[in-house]
Amino acid sequence: MIATTVRRPTENAAVGLVSKAARPLPSIADAFACLAACEARGDLCGARLCRLLLQRVARDGRVGE
Numbered sequence: 001m002i003a004t005t006v007r008r009p010t011e012n013a014a015v016g017l018v019s020k021a022a023r024p025l026p027s028i029a030d031a032f033a034c035l036a037a038c039e040a041r042g043d044l045c046g047a048r049l050c051r052l053l054l055q056r057v058a059r060d061g062r063v064g065e
Helices: 009-020 028-041 044-059
Strands: none
Touching: 028 044
């Protein structure tokens, strides 16, 4: 049997729109709140993602909000 891929133009269009849309970053206070919540729950993966988000927010200059 030959495996074929079914074309889904709506899926491709949706992925294309999401990848082009600007995603606003949260404030630094919100990012710290998420980090605190993850650390309180013991969620190591979530805490790591929040730390990376904090670095991104700080790098993009949105610290003084």
